Amino acid sequence: MRSILPSLLIAAALLFASPQSLAQQQAIERQMTPEQFQAAGLDRLSPQQLANLNAWLNGKLDVETTKAAQAAKKKVEEENRGFATFGSDEPIQARIVGEFRGFGEGRSYTLDNGQIWRQRDQAKLHGPRLTDPQVTITPSIIGSIWYMKVQGFNTRTEVTRIK
Template sequence: MPSVTARRLRPLALATTLLATLALAPAAFAQDGKPIEQQMTPEQFRAAGLDQLSAEQLANLNAWLNRTLDVETTKAAKLAKEKVEDENRGFFDFGSSEPVRSRLQGPFHGFAKGRQYTLENGQVWRQTDGASLAGVELDSPAVEVSPSLIGSAWYLKVEGYNTRAKVERVK
């Protein structure tokens, strides 16, 4: 059975690969900046009506396609990076260090070491310290999971209470 560290690193490796693939996919489609007439077969070129364009019109079309491709590649890479960072927030030092604001799924019965907390966004966090918040019964309370100022620890806080529990992301 793989170690806990290996199981946690797999999603990160997959996310990093996805990010690289998404960033490179439009560039691969453009076939290294070749003009459109070199990317299409002569039959495709004629079927699209591009053989009716003048040399100047064809040059303008190719310039526009290259600019559009550059803009879309940049946008896709940025969105992929943001998605990877957001989805992997809280795993080691990977992803965004912005706080996670969500709600717990179902009832909250206070803090206890080893307890797992599932957020509406699908993230699962496990309490690693002995913080307690006894006698509390809430249904789907709003929570914030935020990183510590120093180090790589994360803390879960339930809205309306000052007690924070040290947590680690497990999913």
């Protein structure tokens, strides 16, 4: 299993970074050299105009920081579903790549989203020979157990994500 720690640390840093604290440090005159400030013509702004420009820029920074934090959180959750519990009970919808010949303990199932899941229990599903069938993988209500079900069949099996 690959380590999820770096991704989690990045997401946590973005989530806990206060947009207000970042914005307070972002006065444009402190971010530019005096030469850059003058070359941009910002030295000709009145103090009120400069304050308005800083307020607008900081508002944009707040919005973009929030968007980036949300995108990072979603990416970490999606990439690591099945490895760790993030409180999401949303099912995973995907297709098994290639031929599916039923369930059997220890079998691995590669999905079109790049995930690989291994069957943990002894559930059997004999007979089907399907190409690229649709599957739904859902977490259990309690614990970190996941179940896979193939569309069109009532049998489900316990699976563990291995990649």
